[in-house]
Amino acid sequence: MYTLYSMQRSGNSYKVRLALARLGIPYNLVEIDILKGESRTPEFLAKNPNGQVPLLEVAPDRHLAESNAILWYVAGGSMLAPEDRIARAEALQWMFFEQHSLEPNIGAAYFWLALIKGGRELQSHALEDWMENGYRALGVMETHLTRHRFFVADHFTIADIALYAYTHVADQADFDLTRFPAIRAWLARVADEPGYIPMHWQPELAPAQ
């Protein structure tokens, strides 16, 4: 069985938990509080030298890092991971866009504004860039979603999961989503998908199946 090292309030960790829930794959969950330094202990760094969650143990002592790479691994062979040549490339395109244009801006703003007490003052020098670049990323998504129900292949995939994680909490990081009606409709479609779990879902609270 997989072991997932995850932080409840991390959007990157939530991606993996959302995909595993949708796929009905059981796993052991180990909560790592990065705010308490638990991702920088010698024991954790031996598993992931980059010191980040999520981290998936895929075999004894074999660990896979980077949320979007983990999504491809766990979803491989399912409808969530397109394998048609162009659809796969487009899913990868949106997932690299997410890590390069969305997460470093909206994810960073969410981390410092929503999770860290006093974060707004500590990061005041960076906040303007995050807002400007985050709004630009949301604009690119809005344009695409005006003409598509999902990001790739006309159905729900791991590209949607990757983009959903930080977009759905952008309002907690000062982003005004009322300007983006197509994004809001897509957020609602994702939350309507079978197997959906919210970010703060706890396995022990799940109904017996």
Added chain:
Amino acid sequence: MYTLYSMQRSGNSYKVRLALARLGIPYNLVEIDILKGESRTPEFLAKNPNGQVPLLEVAPDRHLAESNAILWYVAGGSMLAPEDRIARAEALQWMFFEQHSLEPNIGAAYFWLALIKGGRELQSHALEDWMENGYRALGVMETHLTRHRFFVADHFTIADIALYAYTHVADQADFDLTRFPAIRAWLARVADEPGYIPMHWQPELAPAQ
């Protein structure tokens, strides 16, 4: 035939040119000077709403963005793109690491220090973070390369191409690579690969084949 929109001095564009050269795939090259705003014209934004190079036209009016997604597309089916489940996941892991931990730091420092006159003064508020995070990313790579000749699957893949692009110009962005002997040995191995072209290679200067 592919059309590649590329900027000669962009590491992200170089990745695609290096992969196409290695694979012996011919293409039309369109030089886009982002420093002159050529990636933000209405014509270019119609092709890529995110306004970035590289961009690959894969079919008439069908364009693929994000350098690492393009690498998977053009290299699919070749030895450069591992398709074994775990090797593919590990290649993706390193390529997401590249876009999330390396490019935003070493790539940003390279852009502002090596390409933009007066960039050091303009970005003085960000430089300290870029250096700290860039050195941390290099440390993670050094640790891995101490025990591996290439990043994945024990041979040269698109993961190496992705990581090579900005690492091999890090010294132009104030990074001292003498501290990283395993990285320097790997840079030399990549440059020894068949089909290698340097970043500033121009197709019209190529010897007739």
